[in-house]
Amino acid sequence: MKIEKVEFHYLADDHIRDIGDGSQDALLVHVIMDDGSDGWGECEAAPLVSIAAWCCPMSHLACKPLKMSVIGFEINTPADICMLTEKVRRNSFDLLQADHTLSGIDIALWDMLGHKYGEPVWKLLGYDRAYPKTAYASQLFGDTPQMTYEKAVQSRKAGFRAAKFGWGPFGTRTVREDIAHIDAAREGLGDDLALMVDAGTVWGNDVKRASQVLSALRKARAVWLEEPFASGALKAYAELAATPGCERLLAAGEGAHNPDMAYNLIDFGGLGFIQIDTGRIGGISSAKKVAEYAEKTGITYVNHTFTTSLALSASIQPFAGLRSSSWCEFPVESAAPSRRLTKVRIMPDADGEILLPDMPGLGCEIDLSTIERFGREVTIQYEGETLWKAR
Amino acid sequence: MKIEKVEFHYLADDHIRDIGDGSQDALLVHVIMDDGSDGWGECEAAPLVSIAAWCCPMSHLACKPLKMSVIGFEINTPADICMLTEKVRRNSFDLLQADHTLSGIDIALWDMLGHKYGEPVWKLLGYDRAYPKTAYASQLFGDTPQMTYEKAVQSRKAGFRAAKFGWGPFGTRTVREDIAHIDAAREGLGDDLALMVDAGTVWGNDVKRASQVLSALRKARAVWLEEPFASGALKAYAELAATPGCERLLAAGEGAHNPDMAYNLIDFGGLGFIQIDTGRIGGISSAKKVAEYAEKTGITYVNHTFTTSLALSASIQPFAGLRSSSWCEFPVESAAPSRRLTKVRIMPDADGEILLPDMPGLGCEIDLSTIERFGREVTIQYEGETLWKAR
Known part of the structure; x- marks a missing residue:
């Protein structure tokens, strides 16, 4: 054809x-x-x-x-x-x-x-099966720690097993306020839910500023700290990753617009998690290469996605068959054009897990x-x- | 204002x-x-x-x-x-x-x-003076070694002290043909002129294929081998740079669209030369940062430019005051819109050197x-x- x-x-x-x-x-x-x-x-x-x-x-x-x-x-x-x-x-x-x-x-x-x-698609990619992924409710920090707390409570009540907070005021004011947001998120989620924190590249390449939230992240048992730095600031990533208590804590990669950029973060940035948006890196073909490289190097692959069910499905296919990469970003605050694009939305099940539809292609019908x-x-x-x- | x-x-x-x-x-x-x-x-x-x-x-x-x-x-x-x-x-x-x-x-x-x-501009950037740069005639390889030879002879006759050949058939056919082009270029230039070779990212990340031209480059006393790999393939650069006889031979950077990408090539790619296009990296502000980093790390900064006198001037300003970075790309095959953009073209002098005009701004009047x-x-x-x- x-x-x-x-x-x-x-x-x-x-x-x-x-x-x-x-x-x-x-x-x-x-x-x-x-x-x-x-x-x-x-x-x-x-x-x-x-x-x-x-x-x-x-x-x-x-x-x-x-x-x-x-x-x-x-x-x-x-x-x-x-x-x-x-x-x-x-x-x-x-x-x-x-x-x-x-x-x-x-x-x-x-x-x-x-x-x-x-x-x-995951079968065409050579996987025998698609493993369920644990959805984390991906959302913005509240404007105040109290609002972050309320969002966290909401995520717990909605049945999620994990939640990520990012952007908003985080990193832009004082270290004390950042820590208050982290503590509020943990308190709202309770003891059992996993917590991820996304700094949205706010610190550029300022390793010292980033390192000031590390002990709060440890105390809150954060799974990862995402994008403390601009996506290409490899030396800053490597330096922070080498800080005691920061082993395998860093996550990044959403800005990668080709596989080389993702490989470089893995090879030189000291990441624990590589996050790929199939809608930016060149699509599923390019994302699958990164998933293979992550598997080979022992890094956890995570999808990055913030829009439609179509994008969500496309973002999960490349690592659907990797059992050890089990987290899945799930946007909870989508605007109308994204929310309403597909006739059926891909949603977490009662256990807070997402399983790709066993349907042809991406399994989405466009509305x-x-x-x-x-x-x-x-x-x-x-x-x-x-x-x-x-x- | x-x-x-x-x-x-x-x-x-x-x-x-x-x-x-x-x-x-x-x-x-x-x-x-x-x-x-x-x-x-x-x-x-x-x-x-x-x-x-x-x-x-x-x-x-x-x-x-x-x-x-x-x-x-x-x-x-x-x-x-x-x-x-x-x-x-x-x-x-x-x-x-x-x-x-x-x-x-x-x-x-x-x-x-x-x-x-x-x-x-170079004064606004903090330089006391603009050092003359030795222009290398930047051009495409000929379709055959004989045509490359003739182009090299032409560069010598035109008074250049250096010439770079790139792209065209180089790297796309056999190793033997690549070597014939390198030998032809050296022969046409004679003993005195400096020779640079530009592979135009043709080998992707294939270190073995790239390494097969190394001894011919050494024999022809090439100043550098430019872009053997895609601009983000840091590991391939590092691996080739570590090959005996390849110390400080590699040049790259024209694809960098922000300073981090250039820093990464310097920090992790094992380059000898960092080549920056001010028209891509974010302009003179960003290029100057890379020039400072090159100076600090002992790497030679080179401009990348292939179009107008305006672009040429903009590409030289960021390293005008760096005495140790003395090569300057000079395009010799520009098409009409580029050739005719400025009323006066910046050209090499009788010694084959380019000196930025001591005039306000970029020193170019647009036609x-x-x-x-x-x-x-x-x-x-x-x-x-x-x-x-x-x-």
């Missing part, structure tokens, strides 16, 4: 707020083959810019729009999708946004192939009325020629 | 060829302050996608279009420009293309400030007729609203 058409759907809430919630818009990718087969994927990326990377004019040999590599490419096997990934990277490595656009296309192709063969409701029109023209026009 | 307006000019040749020549198009940035001061910069990036990163709708807190951070920002000192760089990175770190767009804006602001104060001749119209609309329309 050849790739005949790639459609992008830019979904956005009616009002986008200036908060750390990436679910307020979404870029859906619909791939259609020349025999009518199709599949859906999603880029975790700036929608308009990612569409521009699809349709822009060529600058030179290594700065081509993705459409030049993708349209007409023959896809019959998983290996073909991986070959397309390599082709796009070779043809577009000077086009910075390309990895984000590629991600949604790659995911849609895996979905398409799963439907074609009647198999879930076209949500595209109708939240779809936004984009037009891009060059020298009077319309390169892109769609909603 | 506040930033009042940022104009982007998308220049492109009439016909873009599918070759490794990034000078066929250009994205010029013209920054205008509220007191009428102005400056020019250039992004080494896909023009249309970089414009989209400027004007797209906000996705969330860390995925904002650059205009939200830039317009109205107060710039009176060099430190203000660095603060703006940090603000853009904080506000847009999930917008992958942002670093490339930022680069041209940052460069234009340095140019503006230089004109305002009547000082060349507006070139913008008129090669400017291309771009229109971007969202929900019927025109976000961008200009040529």
